[in-house]
Amino acid sequence: MTDLSMPQTQTRSQSATGKIALRWLLYILLGLFALYYLMPLFVMLTTSLKSLEEIRTGSLISLPREVSFDAWKTAWSGACTGIQCEGLRPYFWNSVLIAVPAVAISTLLGALNGYVVAQWRFKGANIIFSLMLFGCFIPFQVVLLPMARLLGMMGIAGTIPGLIFVHVIYGLGFTTLFFRNYYVTIPAELTKAARVDGAGFLRIFWSIFLPLSLPIVVVTVIWQFTQIWNDFLFGVSFSQAGTQPVTVALNNIVNSTTGVKEYNVDMAAAIIAGLPTLLVYVVAGKYFIRGLTAGSVKG
Amino acid sequence: MAPILDINNLFKNYGATEILKDINISIEPGDFLVLVGPSGCGKSTLLNCIAGLEPISGGTLSIGGKDMTHVSPKDRDIAMVFQSYALYPTMTVAKNITFGMKVRGVDQATQDAKLKEVASLLQIEPLLNRRPSQLSGGQRQRVAMGRALVRDPKLFLFDEPLSNLDAKLRVEMRTEIKKLHQTLDASIVYVTHDQIEAMTLATKIVVLKGGVVQQIGTPAEIYNNPANLFVADFMGSPAMNLIPAQATKNGSGTEIAIARETGDTLVLKDTRDLSLPKDVILGLRPEDIAEAGFRAGAGVQEAACLVDMVEPAGADTYVVSELGGKQVTARLHAETSAQAGEMLNLAFDMSKVSYFAKETGERLN
Numbered sequence: 001m002t003d004l005s006m007p008q009t010q011t012r013s014q015s016a017t018g019k020i021a022l023r024w025l026l027y028i029l030l031g032l033f034a035l036y037y038l039m040p041l042f043v044m045l046t047t048s049l050k051s052l053e054e055i056r057t058g059s060l061i062s063l064p065r066e067v068s069f070d071a072w073k074t075a076w077s078g079a080c081t082g083i084q085c086e087g088l089r090p091y092f093w094n095s096v097l098i099a100v101p102a103v104a105i106s107t108l109l110g111a112l113n114g115y116v117v118a119q120w121r122f123k124g125a126n127i128i129f130s131l132m133l134f135g136c137f138i139p140f141q142v143v144l145l146p147m148a149r150l151l152g153m154m155g156i157a158g159t160i161p162g163l164i165f166v167h168v169i170y171g172l173g174f175t176t177l178f179f180r181n182y183y184v185t186i187p188a189e190l191t192k193a194a195r196v197d198g199a200g201f202l203r204i205f206w207s208i209f210l211p212l213s214l215p216i217v218v219v220t221v222i223w224q225f226t227q228i229w230n231d232f233l234f235g236v237s238f239s240q241a242g243t244q245p246v247t248v249a250l251n252n253i254v255n256s257t258t259g260v261k262e263y264n265v266d267m268a269a270a271i272i273a274g275l276p277t278l279l280v281y282v283v284a285g286k287y288f289i290r291g292l293t294a295g296s297v298k299g
Numbered sequence: 300m301a302p303i304l305d306i307n308n309l310f311k312n313y314g315a316t317e318i319l320k321d322i323n324i325s326i327e328p329g330d331f332l333v334l335v336g337p338s339g340c341g342k343s344t345l346l347n348c349i350a351g352l353e354p355i356s357g358g359t360l361s362i363g364g365k366d367m368t369h370v371s372p373k374d375r376d377i378a379m380v381f382q383s384y385a386l387y388p389t390m391t392v393a394k395n396i397t398f399g400m401k402v403r404g405v406d407q408a409t410q411d412a413k414l415k416e417v418a419s420l421l422q423i424e425p426l427l428n429r430r431p432s433q434l435s436g437g438q439r440q441r442v443a444m445g446r447a448l449v450r451d452p453k454l455f456l457f458d459e460p461l462s463n464l465d466a467k468l469r470v471e472m473r474t475e476i477k478k479l480h481q482t483l484d485a486s487i488v489y490v491t492h493d494q495i496e497a498m499t500l501a502t503k504i505v506v507l508k509g510g511v512v513q514q515i516g517t518p519a520e521i522y523n524n525p526a527n528l529f530v531a532d533f534m535g536s537p538a539m540n541l542i543p544a545q546a547t548k549n550g551s552g553t554e555i556a557i558a559r560e561t562g563d564t565l566v567l568k569d570t571r572d573l574s575l576p577k578d579v580i581l582g583l584r585p586e587d588i589a590e591a592g593f594r595a596g597a598g599v600q601e602a603a604c605l606v607d608m609v610e611p612a613g614a615d616t617y618v619v620s621e622l623g624g625k626q627v628t629a630r631l632h633a634e635t636s637a638q639a640g641e642m643l644n645l646a647f648d649m650s651k652v653s654y655f656a657k658e659t660g661e662r663l664n
Contacts, residue, residue, distance in 0.1 A: 192352050193385035197399035197446070198373035207398070211389035 048072060048268035055263050071264035075272055079265050081252035088269055090242075091249035095229060095276075097160050098245055102167035103224045109168065110175020110220060111213060115205050117176065118183035119191045129180060135173035140233050143170075151238060158240035166238055167228045174227075175220050182216040183209065218287035226277045246273045301364045303328045303486040304349065304454055310357035311341070311348055311510075318344050319510045322358070326488070326503060331480050334490045335497040336507035337533070342490045345507070346458050349488060351375050363453040378447035379456040382463060384439045386431035386446075393418075393427040396445045417449045420479075437468045444479075457489040461496065473499060494534045498522065506530050522584075525653060528660035531582045537630075539582045542623040543657070546575040555581060555649075557623045560605075565622065567600050569649045573664050580660075582653035585617065588629035590637070591644035598650030603642045609635075618643065 043060060048071050050064040058065070077087035116122075117129045147166060148157065156162035186209070194204045235245040244252075250273045254266045281288070302325040311319035319341045326332045334342040347353040349360065351372035359368045367375050378399075386395050396417060397410045405413075418424045421441045431439055440460065447455055460476075461469045477500055480487060491497055497504050498518045506513040506521065506529075514526035525531035531539045545556040552570040559565055591601045607626070608619040611633065618629045618637050629645055637643050654663040 187383050187385065189381040189383050189385035190387065192347075192350070192372075193379065193381055193446075194387070194398075195352065195372045196350060196377060196379045197450075198402045199398070200373075203402060208387050208389070 044267045044271055048075075048264050048271060050264055052260065052262060052264060071262070072268040072272070074262070074265045075253070075269035079253045079262075079269060080256060081249050082256050088246055088249055088253070088272055091244055091246045092272065094160065094239075094243055095246040098163045098167065099225055099228045099276075102164045102171070102228050103221055105164070106168045106171035106175050106224055107217060107220045109172060110177075111179045111210070111217070112205065113172065113176040114179025114181075114183050115209055117180045119186070119188065119209075120201070129176070132173050132176050135170075136177065140170075144233075144237055148238065158238065158243060160243050163234065163238055163243070163245070166234050167224075167231070170234070171224050171227065174223060178216055178220045178223070179213070182213065186212065215287060218284050222280055222284055222288050225280050229277050249273075302326060302361075303330070303363055304332075304488065305361045306349070306358070307360070308358035309345075309348065309355055309360060311344055311353065312356045317510060319348070322512055324505055324512070324515065326486065328486050329484050329502075331487045331489065331500055331502045332505065333497040333501035333503070334488065334505050334507060335492065335494055335533075336513075338492055340507040341510040342492075342507050343458055346379075346456055346488060346490045349454075350377055350379055350456055376453040377456055378450040378452040378454075379458065380443045380447050380460045382459040384431070384443040384463075386439060386442055388431055391428050391430055392423065392434070392442050392445075395431070395442055396449050399446065399450055413449050417445045420448065421445050436464050437472065440464060440472055444476075448479075448483075453486065455485050455487045457487060459490055459492070462491070462493070476500060495536065498534070504534075506533060508533075523651075524662070525582070526662050528580060528582075528655050531653060531655065535584060537585050537617065537628045539584050539653075540588070540622075540625065540627045541655070542581045542583070542625050542627060544579055544581045544623060545577055546573075546579050546654070547577075548574075555579075555652075557581070560621050560624075565602055565604075567602070567647055567649055569652060570598060571650070571664070573654070575654055575663055576656065578657040579663060580655040580657055581623075582655060583647065583651065585628045585630040587648040587651040588627070589646045589648070590629075590631045590635055591646045593632060594646040594648055596648060596650060598652075599646050599648050601644050601646050604645050606637050606639050606641055606643050609637050609639050618645075620645070 039061075046062070046064055047055060047060075049067045049069070050058070051066065051068055051070070054065060075088055077089050078085060079087045081091070113132070117125050151157040151162045151165070154162075154165075156165060190208060191204055194208055199207065229245075230247065231245070232247045232251070235248045236251070239245065239248060250269050253269050304324070304326045306322055306324045309319060309322040310317065322345060324332070334345060336342050344353060348355045349362075351367065351370060355368065359366060361367055362375055362377065387398060390398065393414055397414055400410045400413065414427075418427060421444060423438065423441050423445060426434060426438055426442070431442070434442065440463075443460070457476075461472055464472060473496060479485070480500075489496075489500060498521075501518050503515065504518055504521045505515050508529050514521055514530045516524075521530060521534055525534060525539070528541060531541060542557055547554045547556070549568070551572055552568055553573050553575060555567045555569055557565045557567070604620040604622070604627075606618050606620055610617040610619070614633060616631045616633055616635050616637070618631055618635070620627050620629070620643075631637060652664075655661065656663055
């Protein structure tokens with residue numbers, strides 16, 4: 001009896017130590033990856049807090065000897081983009097003026113589209129949905145010229161409404177996809193019950209479907225906000241002086257240096273430009289994961 | 300009195316597929332009509348057509364004497380209870396029940412009064428502020444009924460409302476629905492695949508198969524005089540025994556010969572005046588075959604049969620024997636001494652026999 005059980009317990013304890021070792025290896029590896037990915041952010045933050053003098057003399061990864069927010073101030077309100085020297089501030093507000101309405105409109109329209117495609121099956125619904133899905137895969141570059149022409153014809157070329165329009169159109173494929181996939185899990189009987197109760201198309205959407213949609217709204221808002229805020233190509237193609245978004249301004253700041261390159265200002269400007277998307281993730285990140293993995297809605 | 304629901308020559312196609320073929324149904328106020336059939340027979344589609352949730356491809360439909368063929372669901376004066384209950388997940392029970400009235404612009408005082416009335420009728424007052432996700436299956440079922448009852452419509456539609464409940468609760472709710480029907484004297488169309496539900500609830504049953512009405516009648520008519528082999532087999536549990544046999548005219552009666560596994564033939568006499576073809580299917584319910592001595596009457600004939608199996612079911616004992624190449628079930632009293640492998644004298648009540656044509660399956664008598 002003991003003869004038999006001895007080797008068994010031995011192998012069990014052996015495999016247990018093996019498991020722990022593997023676990024630690026995993027943690028160390030993950031930690032290394034995290035460090036690797038955080039490194040640029042670290043360098044950006046420290047560099048933005050250093051003076052130009054210190055950047056020139058010190059090492060790239062050393063902490064700042066003297067913390068100074070001057071670079072941030074310059075980046076926000078004094079850095080030159082070409083001939084103007086107003087910093088990122090006006091462009092940051094341009095981005096807000098573009099992103100907020102574009103996100104709101106594309107999310108609302110996506111919700112309506114998804115609701116129709118998922119719950120009000122009509123002839124050709126699948127074809128229309130497939131076409132919208134196809135829109136997700138059209139490269140930005142392909143639509144540049146036709147879009148420029150269209151904006152010109154509509155008389156909104158180079159304006160903020162023009163950029164909002166472009167982002168709404170381009171985002172619809174994604175927002176429709178998100179909402180459609182969410183609403184398809186909601187039993188069709190819910191719509192039927194509401195119809196028998198006397199509610200119409202919009203009433204059912206407003207009173208029954210929208211209140212159910214918080215997780216997917218969060219997903220869509222994060223997705224759309226990140227896309228629109230970070231967009232450069234549309235921003236640079238369809239804007240003019242005064243309507244450029246923050247990404248374009250950042251590019252101009254970094255590329256239009258005279259004399260010494262102000263790395264600290266560039267870094268601060270880059271962080272400012274990226275801050276809103278970061279904030280959105282921090283605030284709503286857990287809903288993002290939850291929304292993406294959310295299955296059916298239990299009645 | 301004018302029929303509360305009148306369906307004439309209704310057809311329903313999905314593309315080239317015919318789902319419902321030439322449906323004609325009419326019910327009187329206070330009727331409890333049950334649409335029953337196997338899954339895929341079109342019964343739920345028919346209910347959706349009555350509700351107006353599915354457009355119909357042909358024919359007419361009127362509710363309360365008014366033509367409703369092309370009227371939208373909200374104007375048909377109907378209420379519907381769904382299989383999945385379809386409660387609005389983000390609304391409380393009270394809001395679920397009053398949603399329809401709110402949509403129709405009923406004033407708040409009336410809403411409150413109606414809600415109170417229905418809540419006390421269904422005994423769901425303590426649940427009014429809960430959300431559907433906080434309710435058990437039976438409670439959700441009640442709320443779904445409340446949502447229908449509060450509307451006080453001309454016609455109630457029930458789409459397999461009990462099939463998501465466990466067996467015990469199902470029987471309870473079945474009784475309750477029956478009670479509700481009696482107290483409210485409501486007109487109801489009820490869809491189920493459960494033939495026991497159909498038998499217990501209905502004042503009128505429609506048996507559907509493949510989109511075609513097989514038989515319309517009271518539960519007793521459907522049970523005792525099934526129109527064809529499908530209805531005979533579908534309604535009743537255990538199912539009706541359907542035994543291939545040969546019929547020969549003998550004087551005023553008929554001799555029915557059934558082949559036995561032993562090679563000889565069992566001959567039973569039906570004294571009714573029938574004109575049958577030679578090959579028939581004899582249909583006899585298990586309760587119309589009893590142990591010899593326990594059944595008396597003009598049509599009762601006794602014969603010794605080999606018992607293959609004995610299945611005690613508490614109140615009754617089922618005995619299975621082979622006749623005409625089929626397993627034949629007899630329903631005996633619980634204290635029977637029948638033993639598997641032994642011979643037993645069985646009494647066949649030939650006055651209850653249904654005959655079906657071998658080829659078409661149609662009823663012959």
